[in-house]
Amino acid sequence: MSAAGDDSALPPSGDPSGLGPELQPSLIDRYGWAQRAEGILAPILTTVLAFLVGGLVVLVTTGKNPVTTYRAIFEGAGLSWFFEVGNNEIGLPFSDAKVWFPWNVNDIDSLAAVNLQQTLIVTTTLVLTGLAVAFAFRCGLFNIGGQGQYIVGSIWAVWIGSSFDGMNPFLHITLAIVVATLAGAAWAGIAGFLKATVGAHEVISTIMLNWIAIWVGSFLFGLGGPLQNDAQSSVPISNDIVESAKLPILWGDPLLQGLHTGIFFAIAALVVYWAVLNRTTLGYGVRAVGFNPEGARYGGISVRRNYFLAMAISGAFAGIAGAIDVLGWEFRLATGDIQTSQLGFMGIAVALLGRNTAVGVFLSALLFGSLVTGTSTRNLDPEVFQPELAFNLTLLIQGLVVLFVGADLIVLWFLRRLRTRVSA
Amino acid sequence: MTSVALPVAARMPHGLRRVAWIGIAIGIVAAWMALPPLTLRSWVPSLVLALIAVMLGIGVAIRGERRFGGFAIASGLFGFGIAFAATLSSVGKLESVVVWSALLAAMLRFATPLAFASLGGMFSERSGVVNIGLEGMMLMGAFFGIMGADKLDSWWLGLLVGVLAGGAAAFVHAVWAIHLQADQIVSGTAINFLAVGLTGYLFIDIYGTEGTPTDIPSIPDVHLGFLGDGFVGDIFGQLNLMIWIAIILVPLTWAIMFKTPIGLRIRACGEHPRAADTVGISVYGVRYAAVTLSGMLAAAGGAYLSIGFVNSFNENMTAGRGFIALAALIFGNWRPFGAAAACLLFGFSSALAQRLPEYSQSASVLFQALPYVLTLIAVAGVIGRSIPPAAVGRPYRKQ
Numbered sequence: 001m002s003a004a005g006d007d008s009a010l011p012p013s014g015d016p017s018g019l020g021p022e023l024q025p026s027l028i029d030r031y032g033w034a035q036r037a038e039g040i041l042a043p044i045l046t047t048v049l050a051f052l053v054g055g056l057v058v059l060v061t062t063g064k065n066p067v068t069t070y071r072a073i074f075e076g077a078g079l080s081w082f083f084e085v086g087n088n089e090i091g092l093p094f095s096d097a098k099v100w101f102p103w104n105v106n107d108i109d110s111l112a113a114v115n116l117q118q119t120l121i122v123t124t125t126l127v128l129t130g131l132a133v134a135f136a137f138r139c140g141l142f143n144i145g146g147q148g149q150y151i152v153g154s155i156w157a158v159w160i161g162s163s164f165d166g167m168n169p170f171l172h173i174t175l176a177i178v179v180a181t182l183a184g185a186a187w188a189g190i191a192g193f194l195k196a197t198v199g200a201h202e203v204i205s206t207i208m209l210n211w212i213a214i215w216v217g218s219f220l221f222g223l224g225g226p227l228q229n230d231a232q233s234s235v236p237i238s239n240d241i242v243e244s245a246k247l248p249i250l251w252g253d254p255l256l257q258g259l260h261t262g263i264f265f266a267i268a269a270l271v272v273y274w275a276v277l278n279r280t281t282l283g284y285g286v287r288a289v290g291f292n293p294e295g296a297r298y299g300g301i302s303v304r305r306n307y308f309l310a311m312a313i314s315g316a317f318a319g320i321a322g323a324i325d326v327l328g329w330e331f332r333l334a335t336g337d338i339q340t341s342q343l344g345f346m347g348i349a350v351a352l353l354g355r356n357t358a359v360g361v362f363l364s365a366l367l368f369g370s371l372v373t374g375t376s377t378r379n380l381d382p383e384v385f386q387p388e389l390a391f392n393l394t395l396l397i398q399g400l401v402v403l404f405v406g407a408d409l410i411v412l413w414f415l416r417r418l419r420t421r422v423s424a
Numbered sequence: 425m426t427s428v429a430l431p432v433a434a435r436m437p438h439g440l441r442r443v444a445w446i447g448i449a450i451g452i453v454a455a456w457m458a459l460p461p462l463t464l465r466s467w468v469p470s471l472v473l474a475l476i477a478v479m480l481g482i483g484v485a486i487r488g489e490r491r492f493g494g495f496a497i498a499s500g501l502f503g504f505g506i507a508f509a510a511t512l513s514s515v516g517k518l519e520s521v522v523v524w525s526a527l528l529a530a531m532l533r534f535a536t537p538l539a540f541a542s543l544g545g546m547f548s549e550r551s552g553v554v555n556i557g558l559e560g561m562m563l564m565g566a567f568f569g570i571m572g573a574d575k576l577d578s579w580w581l582g583l584l585v586g587v588l589a590g591g592a593a594a595f596v597h598a599v600w601a602i603h604l605q606a607d608q609i610v611s612g613t614a615i616n617f618l619a620v621g622l623t624g625y626l627f628i629d630i631y632g633t634e635g636t637p638t639d640i641p642s643i644p645d646v647h648l649g650f651l652g653d654g655f656v657g658d659i660f661g662q663l664n665l666m667i668w669i670a671i672i673l674v675p676l677t678w679a680i681m682f683k684t685p686i687g688l689r690i691r692a693c694g695e696h697p698r699a700a701d702t703v704g705i706s707v708y709g710v711r712y713a714a715v716t717l718s719g720m721l722a723a724a725g726g727a728y729l730s731i732g733f734v735n736s737f738n739e740n741m742t743a744g745r746g747f748i749a750l751a752a753l754i755f756g757n758w759r760p761f762g763a764a765a766a767c768l769l770f771g772f773s774s775a776l777a778q779r780l781p782e783y784s785q786s787a788s789v790l791f792q793a794l795p796y797v798l799t800l801i802a803v804a805g806v807i808g809r810s811i812p813p814a815a816v817g818r819p820y821r822k823q
Contacts, residue, residue: 057625061625061626061629062629142609142610142613144613194803194804198804198805200803200804201754201803203556203609203747204747204750204751204754204799204803205800205803205804207744207747208744208747208748208751208796208797208799208800208803209796209800210744211743211744211793211796212793212796212797212800215789215790215792215793215796216790216793218789218792219786219787219789219790219793222786222789223785223786224785224786225786225789335789345617348613348617349617352610386628388628388633389625389628389629392621392624392625392627392628393621393625394621395617395620395621395624395625396618396621396622396625397621398617398621399614399615399616399617399618399619399620399621399622400614400618402610402613402614402617402618403596403600403611403614403615403617403618405610405614406600406604406606406607406610406611406614407600407604407606
């Protein structure tokens with residue numbers, strides 16, 4: 001299976017004459033631009049289509065105006081913050097001059113700002129779980145076990161975070177994240193190892209590993225479990241992590257879950273993802289196996305090694321996501337969190353919509369992060385739309401996005417064929 | 425003994441397999457003798473039997489039947505493991521956990537939804553379309569089954585609605601897989617996501633946070649009073665109608681798949697669609713029918729779950745069963761009896777997990793992971809040696 005329908009990663013292939021780019025730059029340029037435009041256009045079309053169908057569902061089932069619903073979700077996600085364009089001015093450094101500035105930089109208390117902080121927190125997680133799916137995709141593997149890898153990472157993070165009281169904060173956070181990363185990598189590595197050695201299909205093994213992680217987590221923090229809260233023996237929850245393990249808050253009120261520094265990890269992960277895939281031998285091998293395992297084997301690349309490594313690196317991304325959620329805002333894990341969390345699964349839609357590129361993953365993580373936050377019980381105005389219903393609307397839109405991503409490859413193929421026919 | 429018997433067995437048709445089956449049986453006996461009613465309090469006899477099973481397995485495996493040899497080895501290892509664990513436990517607890525008639529009846533109950541989905545998956549995969557969406561189709565069946573039964577006040581109309589909903593989801597998958605030539609894993613995943621979103625949405629929309637009402641008509645049990653109160657009567661005396669349908673479906677599917685022209689056509693489309701097309705079989709038609717049927721069967725399994733088994737619905741209640749069914753299909757080498765045997769195995773592990781909390785209340789949650797662990801081991805143990813239909817997962821393009 002090669003689900004990695006990623007055209008932007010292919011070298012520009014629109015040179016039927018074979019004369020080379022220097023002889024016909026304009027054609028190559030035009031083709032490249034067209035291809036790139038399609039690469040942007042297709043996900044946008046996919047999203048629009050998914051929202052249209054989702055709106056239709058809203059209209060048919062509840063009779064509510066989909067536009068009002070979407071606007072409420074938009075505001076719940078805090079995206080309206082960007083449009084709170086007032087007469088804000090900021091002082092230029094080293095001068096008395098003041099200039100107009102679109103955002104109110106001092107505004108950290110408004111509802112929109114608080115909502116946006118939530119959105120960015122979720123986006124951080126989704127970037128990482130999205131990369132967990134995307135990296136494996138580039139190797140031709142479908143890692144739908146991001147959820148399990150995320151859970152394993154968060155379990156280790158909460159254990160380390162709640163132990164070692166009084167440790168140096170920097171060391172404590174580093175230790176928790178490193179261990180969670182390795183745990184996620186190991187969890188996914190099981191599936192990678194099985195794929196590489198006995199050929200077990202990674203879809204089934206990662207799904208099974210998801211459920212194993214869920215039940216192990218429920219056991220650990222459940223009543224009488226080994227990691228259950230020391231003080232409250234009747235609540236199925238872990239110990240709180242200690243102050244030294246909490247990530248510093250970057251923007252907003254620490255008591256209201258302000259945006260934490262975990263977002264830098266997400267940004268760094270995006271850069272690492274791009275660099276590893278496009279600038280290292282490892283990435284070359286991974287992509288070669290993803291394009292054509294037989295061809296890669298013929299070229300002397302070990303397919304098995306790359307299967308294992310790609311899964312392990314994927315799991316590492318998901319493990320970081322789990323650690324950052326725990327250290328950044330959750331601070332504890334309840335069995336309910338483990339059983340109902342969806343962010344690992346959502347990484348699949350994020351990666352597919354982002355077409356497995358770093359920029360694409362970031363943008364689609366922002367989209368889904370906004371949807372998740374905008375439809376949460378805390379942020380969505382229940383007068384406009386029932387939040388429990390709205391979260392399922394998010395899941396529905398997610399499904400539609402994945403469905404249409406499956407179809408957009410054929411749309412691209414069709415567009416391309418149309419163009420070659422016209423130009424011929 | 426093995427050094428004489430095995431070379432002879434190797435020359436008989438299926439001889440090695442028979443030896444392997446003997447090994448598997450010996451492994452099971454090794455476990456059985458340490459459990460009630462025999463309850464041997466020593467693990468030594470089990471160890472001896474288990475070693476014989478493993479040796480037979482190794483002997484068979486090195487003579488070429490690696491798959492069945494592997495089964496015999498696994499049977500020996502598991503047999504000894506279970507026997508050893510049993511000797512560590514007290515007799516009283518063993519007797520309250522291992523009540524064979526109740527365990528086997530529960531096994532059938534847990535295996536039934538898997539069997540429906542697994543047999544459904546067989547039609548789809550044998551025709552050449554990978555069906556990762558079984559999970560979602562089951563979920564559609566579970567929700568629309570209970571909704572139909574509630575709104576139409578009839579269990580069989582509910583079952584019908586559920587089956588049709590699963591068929592509709594499968595039809596979408598078919599369009600994507602066949603006409604749009606989409607990646608079948610991606611479109612199957614989309615079906616799963618869509619099913620979670622759609623059923624969750626409608627569930628909240630229709631039933632709110634209180635959940636489904638308790639007075640919904642459910643699929644009836646079949647009372648077989650003439651079986652009495654004995655061992656057989658306890659297992660088969662009061663099973664749900666859907667369990668009996670599943671039991672009938674297994675040989676029926678085998679007959680359709682391997683003894684009728686329809687089955688031949690389905691298999692041809694999965695093995696060599698071009699050849700099938702050349703002799704006048706409509707590859708697209710067969711695949712559409714097979715995929716839609718697979719969704720309907722999976723949905724029947726889902727409907728059994730909601731209106732035959734637990735009589736309620738909650739969000740994402742299929743809990744990975746569609747994937748376990750898929751693993752059972754692979755474990756059973758894409759054959760009805762093999763898949764059914766795997767479903768029984770996974771069903772048994774669920775039944776056991778349900779009774780194990782007797783030992784430790786806090787670890788009871790951990791036992792819930794048992795079916796998934798077993799599935800993972802099964803997938804890891806045999807998958808490399810089972811052979812999928814040649815053209816599975818590849819879209820067919822007409823020329």
